[in-house]
Amino acid sequence: MKHSPLVQGLIDAFTCLPGVGPRSAQRMAYHLLERNREGGGHLAEALTSAMEGVRQCSRCRNFAERDLCPICLDSRRDQSQVCVVSSPADVLAIEHSGEYRGRYFVLLGQLSPIDGMGPRQIGLDQLEQQIQAGDISEIILATGTTVEGEATAHYILEMVHGTAVTVSRIAQGVPMGGDLEFVDGATLAHAFRGRRPV
Ligand SMILES: [Zn+2]
Structure with a gap:
């Protein structure tokens, strides 16, 4: 039928x-x-x-209903400290841990040329502009440990090379790339405290 x-x-x-x-x-x-x-x-x-x-925040690409999202508008947060994540779900999980007081940059994907995800598709040109403009003093990479997550982190490291921006990665062993939401807050908070310079 x-x-x-x-x-x-x-x-x-x-x-x-x-x-x-x-x-x-x-x-x-x-x-x-x-x-x-x-x-x-x-x-x-x-x-x-x-x-x-629902659109994307013009600064961090997270979901927003105005030009800027509430986190980018929050003057009590350190707007020069930027945590780079793959998805809005990661932002939610990190916020839940209560450990982080900077802002985010949400890639909405990861570098994966095979799937047509190049630097522009995940907003890395926009991140580079913010770095060049001197808006960022520290980047915390939380793009995960998958091949794509590593490639994305590597690309950002290259981008930052030669600038005054310090870069760290949150502690390894945390599954990420949209999967941060399955990590409990205490583990995430621990991963943030244990972040290492790269
Ligand atoms: Zn934002």
Whole structure:
């Protein structure tokens, strides 16, 4: 049996979510149509609002609903200390640890030429501008220990070479690259305190 066009369209739309194949997508679509029309309507509204209203902070690339995110606007934080992370989820995890009082730079990815992720795609030209402008005194690399995370860290190190910016990496042994959210706050706080100059 074939689905009607509208139902098929809904199922296809759900498959854009990570880990959702055709079968799960069908289950979700049927659930909303059969049992939760109100929830479906709410989901549609929330999706539209978020997709239209959430953009990237012009300074750190984290999600923001204005030009600058609340962290970049916070004058009580050290705006010259910058922690470089792969994803907004990493920011959340580090904030949760309560250890860090600087700001962030969110790559929204990692260097991976095979996947079409070059320096520009992850905003490294923007980071370089901030370094050249003298806005940054310290960079803390928290891009993770995967091959891509290492390559990204290496690229940033090259970029900083010859400038007055000091660079450190948070302690090894912490799985990262979007996975920081699974690390407990105490471990992350420890990793921050144990950061080493590179
Ligand atoms: Zn920001």
